[in-house]
Amino acid sequence: MDLEKLIREVAEEINKNKEVVAFTGAGISVESGIPAFRGSQGLWEKYDPEEYAYISVFLRNPAKVWKMLRDMFSIALQAKPNTAHLVLAEMEKKGYLKAIITQNVDGLHQEAGSQKVIELHGNGRFLVCLSCHNRVPFLREHLEIEPYPVCQTCQKALKPDVVFFGEPLPEEALNSAYALAKSCKIFLIVGTSGVVYPAAQIPYYAKSKGATIVEVNLWESSYTYKLTDFFLKGKAGEIFDKLSKYLF
Ligand code: OAD
DSSP, X not given: OOHHHHHHHHHHHHHHHOOEEEEEOGGGGGGGTOOOSSSTXXXXXXXXXXXXXXXXXXXXXXXXXXXXXXXXXXXXXXXXXXXXXXXXXXXXXXXXXXXXXXXXXXXXXXXXXXXXXXXXXXXXXXXEETTTOOEEEOOXXXXXXXXXOBOTTTOOBEEEEEOOBTSOOOHXXXXXXXXXXXXXXXXXXXXXXXXXTTGGGHHHXXXXXXXXXXXXXXXXXXXXXXXXXXXXXXXXXXXXXXHHHHHO
């Protein structure tokens, strides 16, 4: 079926059911200039996550991990929401969307105006001290501090308030995500490869509870052939731009 027709059908479903929950990944922020993690332009091509993204590595060698963080956040801290973030925020305002469950840490959903955002992997707009738990806004000035910014109270390395590999996901966020997946009628997966667990499990749960799965992705993901009812193939910004014309 051609894409335009599929988008119209999805818009009709959303209009009928107005109980949508979105589940977003790095792909939604690519058009804001933030590279995804996997694929040829991905962060993990440049920095092996085994070497840079585990909490054990940060604890042993924060200076090394801050090299990767500086690279990542020099882009993320100045990025602006794109059409996909903005349309999702509008969908919430107009009563179509209950919440967004995101794996992203870039804060762009909130900046776009979304109110109900469940952050499974934390929030990269803040830095936290692992020793005294002091939490401060992550400012661009922090990126200039070599070898890494430290806590003003105890002088220990500050870490972006995001989930590293080897750290548990915030329990409250995970519980909220499952409750939303259970109660929605349409589960809208946007720009995620669906390979990082436990987050990647949530769409399966939504499907098992009866949700229709709509997926927006530039390429087929691990969900496409197993789970997806409507696959909208393309750039998230372009797909949401078209979708918004049928919705609002
Ligand atoms: P990935 O980098 O694994 O996947 C990004 C997905 O976005 C891929 O399926 C791409 O095809 C798709 N994509 C790329 N550009 C797009 C565009 N313009 N429009 C729509 N889709 C596009 O990112 P995530 O699935 O978010 O976790 O990765 C999950 C987790 O792995 C991250 O939260 C992070 C990472 O390791 C932690 O750091 C704990």
